Amino acid sequence: MKFSKDLNILIIGLGLMGGSYASALSKKGYKVNAITLDQESIDYALEKGWIEKGTTEPDAEMLGNADITICALYPTVFIDWIGKNQHLLKSGSILTDITGVKEAVVDKVQGMLRDDVEFISAHPMAGREASGIMHSDDSVFNGANYIVVPTDKNTPEAIQLCKELGEALGFCKISELDAKTHDTMIAFLSQLTHVIAVALMCATDDPSLEKYTGDSFRDLTRIAKINDEMWSELFLINKETLLSQMQKFREAFDALEETLINEDREEMRKMMRLSTERRSLFDKKQR
Amino acid sequence: MKFSKDLNILIIGLGLMGGSYASALSKKGYKVNAITLDQESIDYALEKGWIEKGTTEPDAEMLGNADITICALYPTVFIDWIGKNQHLLKSGSILTDITGVKEAVVDKVQGMLRDDVEFISAHPMAGREASGIMHSDDSVFNGANYIVVPTDKNTPEAIQLCKELGEALGFCKISELDAKTHDTMIAFLSQLTHVIAVALMCATDDPSLEKYTGDSFRDLTRIAKINDEMWSELFLINKETLLSQMQKFREAFDALEETLINEDREEMRKMMRLSTERRSLFDKKQR
Numbered sequence: 001m002k003f004s005k006d007l008n009i010l011i012i013g014l015g016l017m018g019g020s021y022a023s024a025l026s027k028k029g030y031k032v033n034a035i036t037l038d039q040e041s042i043d044y045a046l047e048k049g050w051i052e053k054g055t056t057e058p059d060a061e062m063l064g065n066a067d068i069t070i071c072a073l074y075p076t077v078f079i080d081w082i083g084k085n086q087h088l089l090k091s092g093s094i095l096t097d098i099t100g101v102k103e104a105v106v107d108k109v110q111g112m113l114r115d116d117v118e119f120i121s122a123h124p125m126a127g128r129e130a131s132g133i134m135h136s137d138d139s140v141f142n143g144a145n146y147i148v149v150p151t152d153k154n155t156p157e158a159i160q161l162c163k164e165l166g167e168a169l170g171f172c173k174i175s176e177l178d179a180k181t182h183d184t185m186i187a188f189l190s191q192l193t194h195v196i197a198v199a200l201m202c203a204t205d206d207p208s209l210e211k212y213t214g215d216s217f218r219d220l221t222r223i224a225k226i227n228d229e230m231w232s233e234l235f236l237i238n239k240e241t242l243l244s245q246m247q248k249f250r251e252a253f254d255a256l257e258e259t260l261i262n263e264d265r266e267e268m269r270k271m272m273r274l275s276t277e278r279r280s281l282f283d284k285k286q287r
Numbered sequence: 288m289k290f291s292k293d294l295n296i297l298i299i300g301l302g303l304m305g306g307s308y309a310s311a312l313s314k315k316g317y318k319v320n321a322i323t324l325d326q327e328s329i330d331y332a333l334e335k336g337w338i339e340k341g342t343t344e345p346d347a348e349m350l351g352n353a354d355i356t357i358c359a360l361y362p363t364v365f366i367d368w369i370g371k372n373q374h375l376l377k378s379g380s381i382l383t384d385i386t387g388v389k390e391a392v393v394d395k396v397q398g399m400l401r402d403d404v405e406f407i408s409a410h411p412m413a414g415r416e417a418s419g420i421m422h423s424d425d426s427v428f429n430g431a432n433y434i435v436v437p438t439d440k441n442t443p444e445a446i447q448l449c450k451e452l453g454e455a456l457g458f459c460k461i462s463e464l465d466a467k468t469h470d471t472m473i474a475f476l477s478q479l480t481h482v483i484a485v486a487l488m489c490a491t492d493d494p495s496l497e498k499y500t501g502d503s504f505r506d507l508t509r510i511a512k513i514n515d516e517m518w519s520e521l522f523l524i525n526k527e528t529l530l531s532q533m534q535k536f537r538e539a540f541d542a543l544e545e546t547l548i549n550e551d552r553e554e555m556r557k558m559m560r561l562s563t564e565r566r567s568l569f570d571k572k573q574r
Contacts (some may be wrong), residue, residue, distance in 0.1 A: 003346055026419055034465070038438045048558055062316075108413070123502035125499065125500065126501060126502065127501070127502075140502070144500060144501065144502070144503065145499055145500060147499055151474035156433075173498055175499065177497050177499070179530070181458045181498075183498065186361045186562075187501045188491060188496070189496060189499060189501065189503075189504040190501055190503055190504065193487075193503040193504050193507045194486075194503065195505075195540070195544075196483060196487070196507065196540070197503075197507070197562070197566075198482075198539075198541040198543060198558055198559055198562040199536060199537070199540040199542075199543050200479075200483070200536060200539070200563055201561070201562035201565045202290075202539040202542070202558050202562055202565075202567050203475075203532075203535045203536045203538070203539040204475060204535060204545070205565075207416055207565075207568065208476070209472065209568045209569075210568045211432060211462050211474060212412065212434055212462065212464070212469075212472045212473075212476060213412065213432060213476045213569060214412035214413060214414070214431065214432065214476065215413065215414075215427070215431070215476055216476075216477055216480045216481065216484075216509075216510045217476040217477065217480050217569070218482045218484065218508055218569055219480075219506045219568075220484070220507050220510075221562075221566050221569065222503075222506055222566075223503045223506070223507075224562045224563065224565075224566040225562075225563045225566045225567060226559045226562060226563055228556040228560050228563070229556070230557035231557055231559060232552050232555045232556050235547055235554075235555065236550060236552060239547060239550070243544070243547060243548070245490075246540075247488045248490045248491060249462065249486060249487060250540070251490070252485075252486040252487070252489040252490040253482070253483070253486040253533075253537070255486075255489070256482055256485060256486050256489070257482075257530070257533055260523070260526060260529065260530060261530065263523060263526070265523060266517050268515075268519045268522065268523075269515040269516070269519050270519060271485055271489050272485055272519065273515050274488070274489055274512055275484070275485040275488035275489055275508075275511045275512075275513060276511065276512045276515070278488045278489075278492075278511075279484075279488050279492075279508050279509075279511040279512045280512060281494065281497045282496075282500060282504070282505055282508065283505075287546065
């Protein structure tokens with residue numbers, strides 16, 4: 001199968017991410033349908049022109065016609081959904097996802113899925129600190145990273161198609177990682193940062209702080225407005241890996257504290273210069 | 288003295304902040320001169336129309352004419368500068384500053400200063416992760432906080448004048464704090480966040496991370512590009528207060544880790560909801 005505008009794309013779950021996918025793809029002229037739990041989200045997407053059709057129940061015809069099914073669901077909900085509805089998927093179709101953890105998801109779904117449907121996993125590294133389709137905004141994909149997570153069960157064609165989907169969505173860097181490496185990266189880059197932001201907000205109960213804050217605190221805690229249902233699930237699924245990344249951070253934090261306790265200004269400045277040098281690699285590039 | 292466009296304003300130090308002050312004030316029609324170490328910065332400010340005159344040496348005439356002298360210098364440099372040049376300040380004039388720590392600065396400067404010049408301290412809570420006048424940008428003051436730090440030696444007139452200066456610069460919230468409270472706030476809101484950002488960048492040496500990162504990591508480490516000379520000075524001057532705020536953060540970080548180790552999802556979600564609720568107070572308001 002080649003990625004093209006002739007394909008029928010079906011999005012399962014019109015939340016923040018599913019809605020942003022529908023928005024990005026429909027704008028470029030792709031044919032998008034959706035299945036999601038509540039009628040309001042469907043109405044919203046229809047009104048915006050993001051989807052052609054939508055239903056609140058797994059619709060046999062819609063599923064049976066979909067060449068690409070994108071599950072924009074929480075990990076556990078995704079696995080449940082496949083168990084219940086995979087018999088409705090089109091033979092020869094491609095299934096993909098957006099879940100933020102992969103080791104506990106990819107093998108499991110590939111193991112349980114029918115042989116005539118191929119699951120190729122992907123992680124769009126973009127989002128917002130809000131949930132629901134009303135907050136959907138495909139501009140967050142601009143300049144962002146899209147990670148395809150293939151296994152040895154995947155065909156080169158499906159991997160290629162998944163990458164082209166990422167490009168169509170507007171992502172800047174498309175890359176490949178195995179599930180284990182992905183989960184380690186994500187534990188450090190995404191989960192640990194959310195842990196830090198939440199810890200910062202929980203560290204003090206002084207309500208007057210907002211009067212005195214600067215941009216640095218705002219930036220560090222933007223993601224402290226957190227979807228507790230989703231993130232607690234992601235943390236727990238990736239528990240051991242996240243714990244080890246938290247330990248890495250703690251060691252660096254302690255080392256910096258040590259320079260302060262010892263008033264070792266040279267060592268402190270050395271860490272700051274290392275930080276400055278490494279951080280310059282991370283500036284977002286627009287394409 | 289009333290704050291008005293008739294006053295001669297003199298900025299000492301045309302770095303990132305001094306330049307932004309000059310830009311903001313000159314745009315509104317205030318008369319601004321400057322003294323700074325290098326001719327290049329003066330030429331830049333002259334070319335931009337941010338200052339009327341500038342010199343690289345403490346100029347007796349310029350200092351003797353200044354109604355308000357704003358020292359935009361690092362804390363230790365500021366104290367040195369006062370020691371060397373206070374005899375040149377205009378009798379009856381106001382001196383203010385931008386230093387990020389106050390306990391070690393305000394009493395000292397008020398104690399050493401001539402009786403006929405009043406020092407009223409202030410902290411503009413805005414900046415950028417770069418230094419030098421080429422990066423000056425007064426738009427960072429928009430929606431930001433400006434803290435005046437008076438002591439019992441200050442007159443109501445000087446406090447009022449300093450607040451009007453903050454408004455003229457474009458700051459949104461102008462407030463007052465005593466030096467000790469200021470330093471505690473800043474240790475938490477500003478210094479701790481810089482410690483965290485630097486620790487995050489020092490926690491791993493994997494150069495491929497930038498390929499996979501999302502906005503959360505970029506946001507948390509924006510300030511990891513840090514002016515090591517200035518921040519190491521600020522950390523060390525505020526050592527004990529910063530250490531105690533670091534400890535507060537560590538306790539919250541450990542508590543969140545505990546919920547993960549124990550797989551106590553309810554407690555984890557409780558912390559996340561507390562974080563979400565508290566963070567909503569911090570969104571920046573434009574005026």
